[in-house]
Structures are given as C-alpha cells and as structure tokens.
Amino acid sequence: MVAIAAQLTAEAYPKVQRNQDFKVLNDEDLKYFHSFLNDDEIIEANGDDLVTYNQDWMNKYRGQSNLVLLPKSTEKVSKIMKYCNEQKLAVVPQGGNTDLVGASVPVFDEIILSLRQMNKVRDFDPVSGAFKCDAGVVMKDAHQFLRDNDHIFPLDLPSRNACQVGGVVSTNAGGLNLLRYGSLHGNVLGLEVVLPNGEIISNIDALRKDNTGYDLKQLFIGAEGTIGVITGVSILAAPKPKALNNTFIGLESFDIVQDLFVKAKKELSEILSAFEFMDNGSIKCTIEYLKDEPFLLKKEHPFYVLIETSGSNQDHDQEKLSAFIKSALEEKLISESHMAANIDEYNKIWTWRKSVPPACNSYGGMYKYDMSLKLKDLYSVSDAVTKRLNAAGLIGDAPKPIVASVGYGHVGDGNIHLNIAVREFTKEIEGLLEPFVYEYIQSKKGSISAEHGIGFHKHGHLHYSRSEIEIRFMKEIKKHYDPNAILNPYKYV
Amino acid sequence: MVAIAAQLTAEAYPKVQRNQDFKVLNDEDLKYFHSFLNDDEIIEANGDDLVTYNQDWMNKYRGQSNLVLLPKSTEKVSKIMKYCNEQKLAVVPQGGNTDLVGASVPVFDEIILSLRQMNKVRDFDPVSGAFKCDAGVVMKDAHQFLRDNDHIFPLDLPSRNACQVGGVVSTNAGGLNLLRYGSLHGNVLGLEVVLPNGEIISNIDALRKDNTGYDLKQLFIGAEGTIGVITGVSILAAPKPKALNNTFIGLESFDIVQDLFVKAKKELSEILSAFEFMDNGSIKCTIEYLKDEPFLLKKEHPFYVLIETSGSNQDHDQEKLSAFIKSALEEKLISESHMAANIDEYNKIWTWRKSVPPACNSYGGMYKYDMSLKLKDLYSVSDAVTKRLNAAGLIGDAPKPIVASVGYGHVGDGNIHLNIAVREFTKEIEGLLEPFVYEYIQSKKGSISAEHGIGFHKHGHLHYSRSEIEIRFMKEIKKHYDPNAILNPYKYV
Incomplete structure (x- = not known):
C-alpha cells in the first residue's frame, strides 16, 4: 500500500484525453480472462484496492485501472495481448513499478499487465556467462543467483530490491557500473517478446555473436513496453570481481573533475568501475540527512568524486588506486581524499553517494x-x-x-x-x-x-533532443508494431 | 587490379535473375550524376576497368556494374540515393570490399556507391573517448589516429589495412578483441545514415547515454547496407592499454579448452582480452606454411590456445598471467606453454594464430x-x-x-x-x-x-538460424525502409 495518494493523472493533466477508440472493459472481457487465468492471476477492483498498481512510486501519477492481470506464462501473455488487440483494450505492461517518468502506470483505465508472477531463472551457463530468466525476476534475485554462481548481473540500480529484469531492459536502465560493463544494447544477448497481436518473437537462445539479419531485439531495449511486452531476457553476466575498492575525494572545480576522470581512465583503466561526482550542495543536504554519520573528509569542497575499482587481485588494485591518489595529490589535482580500508568503509563511502537523492527529497x-x-x-x-x-x-x-x-x-x-x-x-x-x-x-x-526514459513525463518533449525525421521514424515504428496503439498509450513517442 | 578473374556471379548462379523492375543505366542518368559530381567522383566502364570494384577479394563473386560513384560528402550521397530511388536504379554501397560473403559487390549491373573518398576524421573528444569520422575512413587510419591520441579503436580485424569504419559497422564485425571491448551494438554511439529516399537520419552527436526514444541506429548495425547507407560513425574509443602480454598453450582436449577459459575469466578477469583456439590440423597447416619459422612449443597437441591480456600495469599483468599459467600447469590442465618475453615474441605468437587462414588457403x-x-x-x-x-x-x-x-x-x-x-x-x-x-x-x-554476415552467400539460408516470424519481421523492415528494394539487392533477407 502506498501511503500518500497522488492526484489522478486525468485530473492533474486535463488536456490529455482518453482515446475513445479504446473499448471500456466489460463483463464479457472479464469472463474471457477468467477462462484461462487462475484466480491468483487476476485482481479486479471490486473490493480490492489497486492503488499500488495504479500509482507510481514517486506518488506523482495515478491511473484508474480496474484490472490487473498477472499471468504466469508467456503463452498466457500472448493470449491476453491477442484478445486485447482484437478488442482494442489498452494495456500497460508493468514490472517493479519503480520508474521515474510515469511510464509504468495507467493514465486512464488501461489494463495493467504485471509480469511479477513470471519470476523464474530459466538457465545459466557458467562457461559463457549467459543468464536467461523470465522478465519478472527481481533484480536483487538475479544478483543473488549470479553471485551464488560466482558472477554478477552487469548492471546495478538503487531500486534493485524492487525493479525487474524485464523492466530494466524495457527502460534501457543505465545505473552505477555502465562505465565498466557497458550498456544493455551490448549486454542483452536475446529477448522473448510478445507483440501487440499476441505473436511471440524470440531470440532468447541467441549467442554472443550472431550476424544473421537485423538485430530485432534492439528496438525493444528502451521502448518502455510500447511495441511489445518483454517476457524473457538473456543477458551476459560478468565474472564476480574479487577485489572492490573505493575512495572519496574533494576537488576545487569541475574542470579538475574532468582532468581527474581522464587521469583515472588512463591509470586505473581496466579496473575503473565507477566515477561519480557530487557538488557541494548535494553533500550539504546529505550531511544534514545523515546527521549522525561523521563526514568522510575534513574540509568542505566545491566538488566531490567517488571512484570505485573492481578487479581480480586486491593487492594489485589497491596499489594502482594508491599510486593514482598519491600522484593526483602531488599534481595538486585533488585536495583531500578518503580511501576505504575495508568492506564496511567501502559501503560507507557509497552511502554518501547513494543518499543524495533521498537527502534532497527529505x-x-x-x-x-x-x-x-x-x-x-x-x-x-x-x-x-x-x-x-x-x-x-x-x-x-x-x-x-x-x-x-x-x-x-x-x-x-x-x-x-x-x-x-x-x-x-x-x-x-x-x-x-x-x-x-x-x-x-x-x-x-x-x-x-x-x-x-520518456514515459508520461517527457512525452511530447522528444523534439528537444531528436530531429523531426527521427521522431517521424519512431512514430512509424510504433505504428508498424502496434497499429491499434493499445500498448502503453499517452506516453513515449 | 585483381589477378584472378572470378566467374561472373550471373553465370555461376543462373537461378538468380536480375530484377526487371530496376532501370538500366542510361546517358541521361550519367548526365545527371555529372551535374553535381566532380570528375574524380565518377568512374565509368568506358575504357576503365572496374574489376576491383566488381569483384570480391576472395575472387568468388563478380558483378557487371558500369558505374562507380565516389561522392565526397553526405549531401552528395543523399542526392545520389534520392535520384536512384526515384529512377529505380539499384545500388550497392561499398566500403573496403573485404567482406567474406559477397555482400559488397554487385550481382548484376547495380551502381557501386563507394564511400572511400569520405575519409576524414570529424572529431575526437579525449575526455569521453567519443571518436567521430566519415564512413570511408580505413580502419588502420582510425587505429593510427587514436593511438596518436593515447586511445584505441574498440575493434581489430585482420583486414584492418583495407576495411573501412562504415563497412565494419554495416557488417557488425566482431574480430579479435570483442571479448574485452564488447560488440558494436554497445560501442557505436551514433550514426549518420542516408536512407534509400535520400533523407539523412543522424544521431551522430549522440552521447554515451541517451534514452529518448527507440534506438534507431541499432538496425543499421549489421544491415549490410540494405536499408540505408552509413556515411558517418561515432564510436567509443578505449584508453590505450600500457601492457600487452600473451602466451601460447598446448592442451589435450576441447573439454580442457573450456575449463581453461572458465579459469581465465575468473583469474585474469579484467585484463583478459583474447582467448583464441586452434586445433591440431590448423597448426599442422600453419607449420608447413611458416616453414622457416620454428614452432613455439616442443610437442604436438590436439589443441592450442592463445591467451592475450591487456592492462595498465606491466608488472601486475605479467604476475597475473604467470600465476595463472603456473597453477594451470600444476592442475595439469595444460601440458606446455610459451609466454612472450617481449613485443617481438608477442607479435610472433599472434603470427601463429593469424596465419591459420592463409595457411589453409595456400x-x-x-x-x-x-x-x-x-x-x-x-x-x-x-x-x-x-x-x-x-x-x-x-x-x-x-x-x-x-x-x-x-x-x-x-x-x-x-x-x-x-x-x-x-x-x-x-x-x-x-x-x-x-x-x-x-x-x-x-x-x-x-x-x-x-x-x-549474410551477403549473397547465405541469402536464403536465414531459416537455419531464425524463426519464420523473425524472417517475416526482417522482410517487413526491409520493405518499410526500402520500398523499391534498390539497396544491395539479391542479398541478405
């Protein structure tokens, strides 16, 4: 249950009108869904409160859906989509509902298609590192599974306890270690997707290298569920690093932040796994927020940087990082730094970076x-x-x-x-x-x-970053895949 | 000039018929091309021998084009495509013409659109590593430019002296270091593409992270010039490694090759940049081929592996690789190994791997x-x-x-x-x-x-690796982008 009720999106944004081409859900539709879904795969609004599904976690957007479907198989997702497409029933695919742009909740009465009951790991190959799972696997579970198998999921987010693998791929999430492991466009090996018409298109068995035709999966990465529902993901897991180190640094200008980044890329190279910056204001708020926590540095600085390394040899990595800090101090690039001496300190240093958003929100x-x-x-x-x-x-x-x-x-x-x-x-x-x-x-x-991403928040704003022809192309793609426009309407392009 | 003349593709494959919807080039067309292209941007067959453009470098396929256009700007490419689309003149985009599947030469009388005169580096940002260039830049020149700027191009191929950056992206080339730097789907930051109708679609200024809509560039990566002509590429260059090491190993079975790979991923982790294998037969041919060169190992083995590491600290890397080899010997995973003591030996070890194809061809x-x-x-x-x-x-x-x-x-x-x-x-x-x-x-x-890739050689074979629905989707993509089917016909999907 969400504590604070957001204003209904329909009331907060009266200019956005419900698409009258969409059918209003009726008893016959419900009867059809009940014909092949079990009781635990359907939640209706009669009596049940659907607010956790209708409302986003920023408490900013709130839809009015009366139906949540939580199918347990790809075949059932396919049957749902086929029917909704034929009947022109609008659908919002939903993962962990942790997005920040109002992408995963309905705007009006769209049916919510939750993937959360499709949550099985399908396969893991420790030789190649290929990890295959249902879309609804929660990221922390994927992390845990892979950690138990001496690997890591190639992406981490603050919302890892709730966000789902399919949602992460649908939104092309970036996160904290993109610098080291690269983007999902490079890491996703294959996808299983249910198209608006119910067809299942899958290359989830794909291999590391495959040059047999257009790379169809790529358009679904970051499409926010507007052209298909991702039901399965195959992704390349990385070997678990044996050594993790980090350091928190004070600097005097953003120019120096850049110089330090160039130096870090050169000298820490293959072990550099995060280079995060915070300005003075971010840390001031965080000092107030973490009031019982002593600050890491002695002095205040205009900018702060957190550098993380991860590698296979603790001695080597520590030597590299220490030499880097020493020469940065000698070159007067940095004024002050605090390096983690153990895993507790490592976590404590990350706390200062990760607490900036809740500090600002407080x-x-x-x-x-x-x-x-x-x-x-x-x-x-x-x-x-x-x-x-x-x-x-x-x-x-x-x-x-x-x-x-x-x-x-x-x-x-x-x-x-x-x-x-x-x-x-x-x-x-x-x-x-x-x-x-x-x-x-x-x-x-x-x-x-x-x-x-785009979602409801930045819908209509694409022209600030995209040319007319790019936007036209995107609209054509949307129309081609989803001619009835039933998937995640009022959003994206 | 190519020494051996291949049989005409049209004669070798009589079942493949010229598409009669395509217009035959006439004097008016030539007049039009001359109206905006300089003399050094047009080569006609009258007197000139076009065999180097018509024939692939395996001397297996040979087209009969009478016209090569070599425009020097994107605008000229656009003008050419617009005209060809209106007139239904078929076009083959051509880069370095080094492909292995007959993708870059005409089958019949298609106009050859060579990118080789668009060969300028456009921009390099040493802070982010974003490297921007014309499609026709030869890979070795891209490598050289980046090396001079303390970076490396994130991909290397044996054909680096001839292949072009645009062609590499068009074919989604893999190469020797994909293991370390990842695929082009992750590394290409943006593309400038001329569509069949002459429109220019570009996100070449794209940044490392950009979630504003469908990732349009992805479909062109590996499309072999069938839906657009890549004219510009922005790609993420990696910092130049300071240390390069390699070793050549003899092993007794392919099971052990796999075990060694798992061990290498775990222990060499972030510095592992190549893990190549060769069977006994490959090396037998290569021993004959490199007859004056003493073989690296004392004994013959059923399998051989070349492991390369690249990192930022020679001492650390050598220590890791030595420890790895020592424990692999102790565990009796490997029988014998030869490690490079210096850069000459490093190159010599690579010679044995790179000589396998010419040895087989000899x-x-x-x-x-x-x-x-x-x-x-x-x-x-x-x-x-x-x-x-x-x-x-x-x-x-x-x-x-x-x-x-x-x-x-x-x-x-x-x-x-x-x-x-x-x-x-x-x-x-x-x-x-x-x-x-x-x-x-x-x-x-x-x-x-x-x-x-697919090209002419594997055209029609997609069904061995792709489902019916995937192939239907590919055909729809082709039709959507190139309704007159003028781009690189008789190939791909």
Whole structure:
C-alpha cells in the first residue's frame, strides 16, 4: 500500500484525453480472462484496492485501472495481448513499478499487465556467462543467483530490491557500473517478446555473436513496453570481481573533475568501475540527512568524486588506486581524499553517494531532471539553473520554497542528475524550470533523458533532443508494431 | 587490379535473375550524376576497368556494374540515393570490399556507391573517448589516429589495412578483441545514415547515454547496407592499454579448452582480452606454411590456445598471467606453454594464430564457414564435418581433393571458423558440406553466421538460424525502409 495518494493523472493533466477508440472493459472481457487465468492471476477492483498498481512510486501519477492481470506464462501473455488487440483494450505492461517518468502506470483505465508472477531463472551457463530468466525476476534475485554462481548481473540500480529484469531492459536502465560493463544494447544477448497481436518473437537462445539479419531485439531495449511486452531476457553476466575498492575525494572545480576522470581512465583503466561526482550542495543536504554519520573528509569542497575499482587481485588494485591518489595529490589535482580500508568503509563511502537523492527529497519533495551532455558542459546546466532560481530569490531559508538546487551523477557516462530540493511545489518554480532546462540541453546538443526514459513525463518533449525525421521514424515504428496503439498509450513517442 | 578473374556471379548462379523492375543505366542518368559530381567522383566502364570494384577479394563473386560513384560528402550521397530511388536504379554501397560473403559487390549491373573518398576524421573528444569520422575512413587510419591520441579503436580485424569504419559497422564485425571491448551494438554511439529516399537520419552527436526514444541506429548495425547507407560513425574509443602480454598453450582436449577459459575469466578477469583456439590440423597447416619459422612449443597437441591480456600495469599483468599459467600447469590442465618475453615474441605468437587462414588457403583454396555455438558444442561441428569428409575418403595426400578440415576461432565469443583446405573445388565436397553444416548448426540452435554476415552467400539460408516470424519481421523492415528494394539487392533477407 502506498501511503500518500497522488492526484489522478486525468485530473492533474486535463488536456490529455482518453482515446475513445479504446473499448471500456466489460463483463464479457472479464469472463474471457477468467477462462484461462487462475484466480491468483487476476485482481479486479471490486473490493480490492489497486492503488499500488495504479500509482507510481514517486506518488506523482495515478491511473484508474480496474484490472490487473498477472499471468504466469508467456503463452498466457500472448493470449491476453491477442484478445486485447482484437478488442482494442489498452494495456500497460508493468514490472517493479519503480520508474521515474510515469511510464509504468495507467493514465486512464488501461489494463495493467504485471509480469511479477513470471519470476523464474530459466538457465545459466557458467562457461559463457549467459543468464536467461523470465522478465519478472527481481533484480536483487538475479544478483543473488549470479553471485551464488560466482558472477554478477552487469548492471546495478538503487531500486534493485524492487525493479525487474524485464523492466530494466524495457527502460534501457543505465545505473552505477555502465562505465565498466557497458550498456544493455551490448549486454542483452536475446529477448522473448510478445507483440501487440499476441505473436511471440524470440531470440532468447541467441549467442554472443550472431550476424544473421537485423538485430530485432534492439528496438525493444528502451521502448518502455510500447511495441511489445518483454517476457524473457538473456543477458551476459560478468565474472564476480574479487577485489572492490573505493575512495572519496574533494576537488576545487569541475574542470579538475574532468582532468581527474581522464587521469583515472588512463591509470586505473581496466579496473575503473565507477566515477561519480557530487557538488557541494548535494553533500550539504546529505550531511544534514545523515546527521549522525561523521563526514568522510575534513574540509568542505566545491566538488566531490567517488571512484570505485573492481578487479581480480586486491593487492594489485589497491596499489594502482594508491599510486593514482598519491600522484593526483602531488599534481595538486585533488585536495583531500578518503580511501576505504575495508568492506564496511567501502559501503560507507557509497552511502554518501547513494543518499543524495533521498537527502534532497527529505525537505518535502524535489523537481528531478536526468540529462546527458558533453563532459565540458556537464555541470553548466546545474550552474545555469541555480543562477536562474537564485535570481528569482527562491532559494534560501524558509519561507523561501527552494532549499537547494544541486547536481550530481555519472561523470563516466556524461550523465548528470539535477535535483531541486523544495519545501513545496509551486507553479512559479515549474515555470522557471520548464522549458528552460530542456531548451538549455537542446542548445548544447544534449539528451533530455539520459537513463530515466520518456514515459508520461517527457512525452511530447522528444523534439528537444531528436530531429523531426527521427521522431517521424519512431512514430512509424510504433505504428508498424502496434497499429491499434493499445500498448502503453499517452506516453513515449 | 585483381589477378584472378572470378566467374561472373550471373553465370555461376543462373537461378538468380536480375530484377526487371530496376532501370538500366542510361546517358541521361550519367548526365545527371555529372551535374553535381566532380570528375574524380565518377568512374565509368568506358575504357576503365572496374574489376576491383566488381569483384570480391576472395575472387568468388563478380558483378557487371558500369558505374562507380565516389561522392565526397553526405549531401552528395543523399542526392545520389534520392535520384536512384526515384529512377529505380539499384545500388550497392561499398566500403573496403573485404567482406567474406559477397555482400559488397554487385550481382548484376547495380551502381557501386563507394564511400572511400569520405575519409576524414570529424572529431575526437579525449575526455569521453567519443571518436567521430566519415564512413570511408580505413580502419588502420582510425587505429593510427587514436593511438596518436593515447586511445584505441574498440575493434581489430585482420583486414584492418583495407576495411573501412562504415563497412565494419554495416557488417557488425566482431574480430579479435570483442571479448574485452564488447560488440558494436554497445560501442557505436551514433550514426549518420542516408536512407534509400535520400533523407539523412543522424544521431551522430549522440552521447554515451541517451534514452529518448527507440534506438534507431541499432538496425543499421549489421544491415549490410540494405536499408540505408552509413556515411558517418561515432564510436567509443578505449584508453590505450600500457601492457600487452600473451602466451601460447598446448592442451589435450576441447573439454580442457573450456575449463581453461572458465579459469581465465575468473583469474585474469579484467585484463583478459583474447582467448583464441586452434586445433591440431590448423597448426599442422600453419607449420608447413611458416616453414622457416620454428614452432613455439616442443610437442604436438590436439589443441592450442592463445591467451592475450591487456592492462595498465606491466608488472601486475605479467604476475597475473604467470600465476595463472603456473597453477594451470600444476592442475595439469595444460601440458606446455610459451609466454612472450617481449613485443617481438608477442607479435610472433599472434603470427601463429593469424596465419591459420592463409595457411589453409595456400594449397589451392578453401571452403569457409563461420558459426556460433554454445561452448560445449563449439568444436563438435568441426569433428562432425571431418568425420563425414573422411568417411567419403576425400581427405589425404594428393590426388585426394582435401588437404585438411580444421577448426579454430574465438572461444571467448563462442565463435568457430571451419576451414576445409582443398587442392580443388568439387561438386562432391560441396554436396557433402551443404546443407549438412547448416543443418548441424540448426540442430544445436547455433548461428550460421557469427561475424561474417549474410551477403549473397547465405541469402536464403536465414531459416537455419531464425524463426519464420523473425524472417517475416526482417522482410517487413526491409520493405518499410526500402520500398523499391534498390539497396544491395539479391542479398541478405
């Protein structure tokens, strides 16, 4: 059960109208679903509260679906889709419902197709590292299974306890170790997908290398369930690293953050597995949030960087990282650093990075943006936004509405997260932020969505990052795969 | 100039008929091309010999094109495509013309669109590693440029002196270091593509992470120029490794090859950059071929493995590799090994692996297959083929037609190359090989083309590795992008 009830999306966004081509669910439809689904595969709204399925975890969007289907097999997903397509019943595929852009909940009365009961590991080949599972396997379970088999899932997210493998692939999630293990477009070996018309298209048995025709699976990676429902995933697991080290560093400018990144790529090279940065404001909020926790460094700095290495030999890795820090201090690139001496300290250092989002959220709420930019421009968007909000006199102690506007993220991937921590949401702040942020990103040829996706939040905003012809192509793809437009409507392209 | 003239494809494969919907090139067309292309951007067959463009480098396929266009800009490529599409003139895009499946030469009178005069590096960002260039940049030049900038191109091929970056992406080439740097689906950041109708679709400025809609570039990677002409590529370069080590190992069975691979992934982990195997037959041919070169090992073995490591610290890497070899000897996994003591020896060890194909080809010619299989099945296809050819009494000293049937390849990627070294090509051998090889691969759920692609050679064979619905989807994609079917006809899907 979600504690806070979000406003109905239909009421919060009255301009978005229900597509009248879609049929309204009736008793006959329910009868059909009951004809091949067991009782534990159907949840109806009569009596049951569907709010955990209808509402996103930011409590920002809330749909009004009266039906959740939780089939336990691909064949059943296929039967559901075939029927919905014929009947023009709209459908939202749902994984762990942890997305940040309103992609996985209905907008109106769409049927929710939850994958959470398809949660079996199908196969693991320790020789090749190919891991095959149902879409609904929770990421932490995939991690655990692979860890028990001396491997790791090639991706990690803060939402690992709830997000599902199929959802991760559907949203092309990035996460903390993309720098080391690469993107899902390289790691996903094969997919099993149910198309809107119920057909099952599968290359889940695919091998590491396969050049027999167009790579059909690629379009489904990051499609947010708009052209097919991913029911199975085959992904390349990496050998479990034997050594993990990290260090927390204070730096004086974003230019130096970049110089340090170049140096790290050169000197730590194959063992560099994360290079995360946080600005002073991020850490100030986090110090308040983690109030009982002593801060890692002695002094305050304009910027902080967390460097993680992972490799196969603890002595070698520690030697490399120590030599790197020593020479960075000598070159006066960095002012201060704290290196983990053991696994507890390693986890503690990560806590400072991972606590930035909840710290920003702890004052009441936050406006949240997720962008890619060239590294030289990466922090400038945060600077520009802070300046703009400051000029309007909105940042400061209460009763000013904004606590802080901060930037942090994955330097290694050119990905910045911008959090505007607020005491309350106001139309004035929103008006200052949008479209300003998007226009700024557009002017720098950046991406308005680095890893969070499009969903309902950024639907209609693609033109800030994509050309007219690209958007036309996307619309053609959508139309080609889903001619009745029943899959995850009112979102994406 | 190519020394040996291949038989015309049209004569060798009389069942393949010219598509009569295609217009035959006339003087008006030539006049149009001359109106915006300079003299050095057009080669006509009147007097000039176009054989180097019409014939593939295996001297197996030969088209009859009378026109080669070599535009120097994307806009000119666009103008050419727009016109050809309107006029229904068929076109073959051509890069370095080094492919192994007859994909880059015309079958009949298609216009050859060579990218070789679009050969400029566009941009390099040493901070992010993003390297941007024209499609026609030769791979060795890309390697050289990046090496000069302390980086490496994330892919290497034996054909690096001739193949072009655009062609490499069009064919989704794999090569020697995929194990370490991953596939092009993960490394290509963006593409500039001219569509059949002349429209230019580009996300070449794309960043490391970008989740704004379907990943349109992916379908062009490995499409062999059938749905668009790649004119520009942005790719993620890796930092240049400071240490390179390798070792050549003798082993007693393919089971042990697999065990050693698992051990190498675990113990060499992040520095493991190649794990190549060769069977006894491969090395026997190579010993004859490199006759003045003393063999690396003292004894003969059923299998050989080449392991390469690349990393940032020579001492660390050497220590890891030595410890690995020592324990593999102690565990009696391996019988004998030879480690490179310096860069000359490093190159010499690679010579033995890279000489296998020319060695097999040196007796007259060879039948060549390229397949992916689960590791446990990888060598079985070579065993099965050798047994079959032996049973027919075809392998042995002259006058028997077959010198040897050998297997070698990239264990790390599950990719085996099968070479049947022959003194002459005969219908009997061909009949024993096909469809036997494809049916065998199909029975093991493998791929009939791991990295060489489809082209003319495997056109019509997709059903051995792909389902009916996948092939239907591919045909729909082709039809959607290229409704007049003018791009690279008679090939692929």
